[in-house]
Amino acid sequence: MxxxxxxxxxxxxxxxxxxxxxxxxxxxxxxxxxxxxxxxxxxxxxxxxxxxxxxxxxxxxxxxxxxxxxxxxxxxxxxxxxxxxxxxxxxxxxxxxxxxxxxxxxxxxxxxxxxxxxxxxxxxxxxxxxxxxxxxxxxxxxxxxxxxxxxxxxxLMPGAAVKSYWKNGMSRSDMAQIFNVSQQAMDLRIASLGLVDLPQQR
The missing domain is CATH 1.10.10.2910 (Arc Repressor Mutant, subunit A)
Known part of the structure; x- marks a missing residue:
């Protein structure tokens, strides 16, 4: 017991x-x-x-x-x-x-x-x-x-999703809005992923 x-x-x-x-x-x-x-x-x-x-x-x-x-x-x-x-x-x-x-x-x-x-x-x-x-x-x-x-x-900005949006030609401002983050945070994330020099689809 x-x-x-x-x-x-x-x-x-x-x-x-x-x-x-x-x-x-x-x-x-x-x-x-x-x-x-x-x-x-x-x-x-x-x-x-x-x-x-x-x-x-x-x-x-x-x-x-x-x-x-x-x-x-x-x-x-x-x-x-x-x-x-x-x-x-x-x-x-x-x-x-x-x-x-x-x-x-x-x-x-x-x-x-x-x-x-x-x-x-x-x-x-x-x-x-x-x-x-x-x-x-x-x-x-x-x-x-x-x-x-x-x-x-x-x-906040998962790498796979950021890369996909970037590859498809989405603008930085639209991406910031979609992820609901500041423009500065979005720009830093894009740069940290090395996407700045990668081509985007138009």
Missing amino acids: GDTTFASGALKKAEKYSEYAGERIDKAVGDDAIPAEAAIETINKLLNQAGQLHIPVDLFCVAQKLGIDVKYELMEHGQDGRLQKPEGGRFEAVLNIAQHPHRQRFTLAHELGHYVHQHQDTMMKEAVGGDNRDEISSLGVKPDEIWANRYASAL
Whole structure:
């Protein structure tokens, strides 16, 4: 009887942890993890339905399946968002409500990158203080910030889709609109994929 009660309690605890933790992105873990590969796994595991990906990428769906709550608050000028976790609670991606929706989307993707790369193994009882994403984070000076920025770019603008649109002659402005990102983010993604010098169909 005692063993059954213990097993039942352990199962409920495991189920609670599983529900909290959400899906796991294995390719994001480790110092040698490649952001683009982690983003592809995120898309294939969480978003692909029957082999089809809908653009723009639904970041709220990604956050939900990872077990992360998305919240908004008014922050000081120059602050975009943060990732935090109260003790015994779920992770929260907090976004600056005053920022443009494009910047909010990139910030959310960036914070998701921090989570999959650094915090997937954080225990439920632990608390994580949130460092605000700001203009310095956007510059990508620190290794963790560089990783999260590259993950965000690959998640928001999947390489295969960008290459397909570019090959078919779509303009940069139309691509930015389709992916629901800023023109600057779109231009940087096109350049990072080495597409600038490739011919487009007319």
